[in-house]
Amino acid sequence: MGEPLSGPLPWWRDxxxxxxxxxGAVALVVLLLIAFLxxxxxxxxxxxxxLLSYRWLQQPAGFDISETLLPFDAGLPYWRALVAGLVNTLRAVLVGLVGATALGTVVGLASFSPNALLRGLARSYVELIRNIPLLLQLVFWYFVVFLALPNGEAALQLPGVVLAKSGLFLAWFGEGLRWSGPTLxxxxxxxxxxxxxxxSALVTGLVVYTGAFISEVVRGGxxxxxxxxxxxxxxxxLGPLVTLRRVVLPQALRxxxxxxxxxxxxxxxxxxxAVAVGYTDLYSVAETTLNQTGRAVEVILILLGAYLVIDLVISALMGWLNRLVRIRER
Known part of the structure; x- marks a missing residue:
């Protein structure tokens, strides 16, 4: 038998x-591609x-925003309009996340109900909503449901809530921090x-659509x-509800x-x-800005950066929550 090979291993075999x-080769190719683009x-x-420039952000916008939490008028600069649109987007996202989580959790739990009718309704909801495009659902909620509501005394009135074509009116703390409801x-x-x-149409569509997917996540967990x-x-x-709350759900969170x-x-x-239902979010404001300034590249870069930051923040928070759940299990 021959002597075993000795010496250092060649780098191409290590x-x-x-x-x-x-x-390193892949990273080099990606960098070259980015540099070329x-x-x-x-x-x-x-x-x-x-040339790329963002000086136009200081110019007066020249348009109004129909709905905003920040004070805004046409004389304010473009950057203020974009910030107002971003706040509107964050508002819709936060409300949508809370509503979709609540709805998805309830439907997911209903899938394990001993009541056959409740289980069937939960499964029907999931299969129906998941197979209809979100854009069509938003158009349905806006044109078929909310714009079809009556106004005045004919509006749909519930305790502390009024549904009308002019909007959704809710009881809240009014002047002097006194609880007051809708009045005509x-x-x-x-x-x-x-x-x-x-x-309302945007949030309803997002909640109903995303809730169907979250319910499947809950059911799988x-x-x-x-x-x-x-x-x-x-x-x-232990009863079924106590078992879910104290035994099953803490383990399913993983x-x-x-x-x-x-x-x-x-x-x-x-x-x-949101642009499909006329809600002035970041994308809607950016589209108007692009049409007026002609700065397509700069506006698109702002949009890409804003949505990227929002998604990264959500991912970071959920990663923290995931680690927290694992620590509790130990």
Missing amino acids: RRVLPWLVQ LGNLVRNLSAAGM VDGVWRAPLRLTVEF ITAVPKGQWEAAASLG VIVPGLNTQYISLAKNSAL
């Missing part, structure tokens, strides 16, 4: 070196006499808290808990939280469809 070389962009802008004054509804039909946990809880005399992260990010991105 399994510790090859992965780094492959990653940026160079091509700069050349085209130079040929058109439009000269045929016009007034309330301490009013939501426009555009905002509960299914991942071994059946023996249910049986052990029943042997201790599976549910990563799935929620994906759905939350999808909801944030889907909020850009």
Whole structure:
């Protein structure tokens, strides 16, 4: 038999070196591609006499925003308009996340109900909503539901809530921090808290659509808990609701939280469809800004950066929650 080979292993056969070389080569190709695209962009802008510039952000916007939490008028600069649109987007996203989580959790739990009718309704809701495009659902809620509501005394009136074509009126704390509900004054509804039909249609569509996907995440997380946990809880005399709250859900969170992260990010991105129902979010304001200034590249970069930051913040918060759940389990 021959003598075994001795000496250092060649680098092209070293399994510790090859992965780094492959990653370095891929990174180099990506950087070259980005440099080529940026160079091509700069050349085209130079040929058109439009170098990248953000000085136009200080110019007066010249348009109004129909609905905003920040004070705004046409004389304020473009950057203030974009900030107002961003606040509107965050408002819709936050309300949508809370509503979709609540609805998805309830429907997901209903899938395990001993009542066959309730289980059937939950499954029907999920299958129906998930297979209809969100854009069509938003148009349905806006034109078919909210714009079809009556006004005045004919509006749909519930305790503390009034649904009318002019908006959604809710009881809230009025002047002097006194609890007050919607009132009809000269045929016009007034309330301490009013939501426009555009905002209501957008949030309703996002909640109903995303809630269907979250319900499947919740159902999958509960299914991942071994059946023996249910049986052990029943042997201790715990009821179904107590078993869910004290035994099953704490263990299911390990599976549910990563799935929620994906759905939350999808909801944030889907909020850009607000333009379909006339809600003035960041995308709507950016589109108006682009049309007036002609600064397509700069406006698109602002949009990309804003949505990227929103999604990264959601991902970071959900990652923190995921680590928190794992620590509690230990």
